[in-house]
Amino acid sequence: MKNVTYDVGVIGSGPAGLAAAFRAKGQGKSVVIIEKYLWGGTCPNYGCDPKKILMSAVEGVTRAQQMSKAGLKGTLAIDWPALMAHKQTYVDAVKPRKTKGLDDADIERVYGAAQFISTDEVLVAQADTTIKATDWIIAVGQRPSTLPIRGAELLGDNETFLNLAEMPATIAFIGAGFVGIEFATIASAAGAQVHVIDRSSEALSGFDPEHVDDVVQHLANDGVEFHFGVGVVAVTRNSQGLQVELADETSLQVDAVFNAAGRTGNADLLAVDNANIKIDEHGEVLVDNYLRSSNPHVYSIGDVASSPVPKIVPVGNFEGRYVADLLTGATTAPISYPATPVVVFAKHRLAQVGMTMAAARANNYKIIDFDVTDVITFYRSLDAAKVRVVVDNNDVIVGASVVADEAEELINYFVTIINTHRTFAQTQANIYAYPSLGSDMADYYA
Numbered sequence: 001m002k003n004v005t006y007d008v009g010v011i012g013s014g015p016a017g018l019a020a021a022f023r024a025k026g027q028g029k030s031v032v033i034i035e036k037y038l039w040g041g042t043c044p045n046y047g048c049d050p051k052k053i054l055m056s057a058v059e060g061v062t063r064a065q066q067m068s069k070a071g072l073k074g075t076l077a078i079d080w081p082a083l084m085a086h087k088q089t090y091v092d093a094v095k096p097r098k099t100k101g102l103d104d105a106d107i108e109r110v111y112g113a114a115q116f117i118s119t120d121e122v123l124v125a126q127a128d129t130t131i132k133a134t135d136w137i138i139a140v141g142q143r144p145s146t147l148p149i150r151g152a153e154l155l156g157d158n159e160t161f162l163n164l165a166e167m168p169a170t171i172a173f174i175g176a177g178f179v180g181i182e183f184a185t186i187a188s189a190a191g192a193q194v195h196v197i198d199r200s201s202e203a204l205s206g207f208d209p210e211h212v213d214d215v216v217q218h219l220a221n222d223g224v225e226f227h228f229g230v231g232v233v234a235v236t237r238n239s240q241g242l243q244v245e246l247a248d249e250t251s252l253q254v255d256a257v258f259n260a261a262g263r264t265g266n267a268d269l270l271a272v273d274n275a276n277i278k279i280d281e282h283g284e285v286l287v288d289n290y291l292r293s294s295n296p297h298v299y300s301i302g303d304v305a306s307s308p309v310p311k312i313v314p315v316g317n318f319e320g321r322y323v324a325d326l327l328t329g330a331t332t333a334p335i336s337y338p339a340t341p342v343v344v345f346a347k348h349r350l351a352q353v354g355m356t357m358a359a360a361r362a363n364n365y366k367i368i369d370f371d372v373t374d375v376i377t378f379y380r381s382l383d384a385a386k387v388r389v390v391v392d393n394n395d396v397i398v399g400a401s402v403v404a405d406e407a408e409e410l411i412n413y414f415v416t417i418i419n420t421h422r423t424f425a426q427t428q429a430n431i432y433a434y435p436s437l438g439s440d441m442a443d444y445y446a
């Protein structure tokens with residue numbers, strides 16, 4: 001058994017863990033990082049990045065469909081195996097790139113599942129190693145929640161969907177959250193007949209309901225069938241494939257079913273009791289506003305931290321850098337998050353940042369609607385685009401929601417506007433390239 005000691009130990013090599021490791025090492029700490037599965041974690045291997053690559057083909061098909069009314073002839077179709085091969089070239093390069101980056105930075109890597117054996121020590125049995133660290137950072141992410149239904153073992157998840165060799169003819173997604181809506185978009189564009197089932201009455205909770213309706217309607221127009229307000233009771237195999245039994249006593253016959261019903265933290269697998277670390281019933285580490293757990297030398301960041309912020313890559317990065325700065329004394333302040341944009345990569349993207357529309361209504365803030373369909377960027381590709389903005393009592397922009405082909409880019413302008421506390425008039429202080437998403441903003445209030 002090998003016994004080693006470091007200043008900082010990081011468990012999990014996803015976006016959060018890597019950000020912490022590089023920052024702590026860059027500030028002079030000795031650092032070890034432990035990974036039990038794929039170096040780089042969820043996002044680049046079986047999350048955001050492969051999804052966004054598959055989405056490129058969807059974007060191409062969508063743009064061609066829109067332009068078929070305006071001078072573009074012919075139809076485009078997704079060649080799934082070829083698209084998957086393209087995706088895989090990206091994913092295959094992740095591990096060598098991440099491990100080389102760690103090696104070049106002189107950050108020690110250990111492969112295997114970590115478990116705490118005392119308040120400052122971890123065992124990685126697969127590597128026959130125990131590791132002591134002055135401070136530990138838990139960045140072990142989340143896994144798909146297990147659905148409490150009969151036949152749960154027949155369901156695929158985000159990883160199996162993003163590795164499908166062939167697109168099944170009919171698919172059901174359980175859950176109309178981020179994963180269900182994004183994967184339904186991809187599967188539908190690739191030719192599958194798609195069902196989305198959600199026990200709640202609407203998709204994408206937390207987003208502006210009217211903009212969510214637009215996203216759902218765009219998908220429904222393409223033939224995606226939504227089943228809201230009904231749970232799944234069981235999934236069973238029969239001679240034609242899989243049968244999904246719904247709580248309203250109807251059933252669906254499909255070729256594949258995917259669990260998109262939420263995720264649960266991985267901290268329950270870390271033997272946290274041995275280190276006096278408290279976790280909640282969702283497998284997430286309870287943290288204070290320094291991201292410190294109940295053990296003062298153990299911190300938690302990214303998806304597995306029980307913090308009130310979206311579980312997305314840029315938040316994990318931000319938290320990783322913050323905790324490293326805390327450990328090196330570069331900061332002593334509690335964590336404070338800037339405006340954080342979230343995006344649903346549906347057929348027409350839905351993005352929001354800052355104050356939600358629900359909070360705006362509760363605060364009696366003004367909500368301004370812009371139908372920007374006729375503004376040059378959206379007009380040229382016949383995109384039905386909408387922007388909704390919240391301003392406070394001083395006309396300062398404090399929130400925005402966008403449904404548009406390029407919402408994930410447009411929302412970034414609002415990130416800067418909100419972080420710099422600008423009014424609409426003050427956004428005219430910048431000159432943006434014309435015509436572009438930036439210059440379009442002048443038209444919003446022209």
Ligand SMILES: Cc1cc2nc3c(=O)[nH]c(=O)nc-3n(C[C@H](O)[C@H](O)[C@H](O)COP(=O)(O)OP(=O)(O)OC[C@H]3O[C@@H](n4cnc5c(N)ncnc54)[C@H](O)[C@@H]3O)c2cc1C
Nearest residue numbers: 012014015016036041042047048114140141302303312313
């Ligand atoms: C399908 C999908 C699409 C997504 N799309 C987006 C998107 O478009 N934009 C966005 O911002 N976010 C997206 N996300 C969310 C994003 O992937 C996560 O927020 C991000 O990966 C979290 O980073 P993390 O470092 O906290 O955890 P992870 O990336 O999950 O990394 C945790 C790592 O810890 C390892 N680990 C777990 N337990 C142990 C252990 N005991 N010992 C050692 N290692 C361990 C895991 O193997 C994993 O590699 C998506 C997620 C999914 C599932």
Ligand SMILES: NC(=O)c1ccc[n+]([C@@H]2O[C@H](COP(=O)([O-])OP(=O)(O)OC[C@H]3O[C@@H](n4cnc5c(N)ncnc54)[C@H](O)[C@@H]3O)[C@@H](O)[C@H]2O)c1
Nearest residue numbers: 175176177178179180198199200231232260261262311343
């Ligand atoms: N674009 C992005 O940034 C992106 C993309 C994918 C995932 N993510 C991250 O991953 C997390 C998980 O995403 P997700 O879509 O799995 O979860 P989610 O929480 O966004 O949505 C889960 C949905 O499943 C429904 N549901 C739960 N249990 C159910 C049941 N038994 N039967 C039917 N419906 C049920 C819920 O009502 C909800 O609508 C997100 O919170 C997000 O942070 C982000």
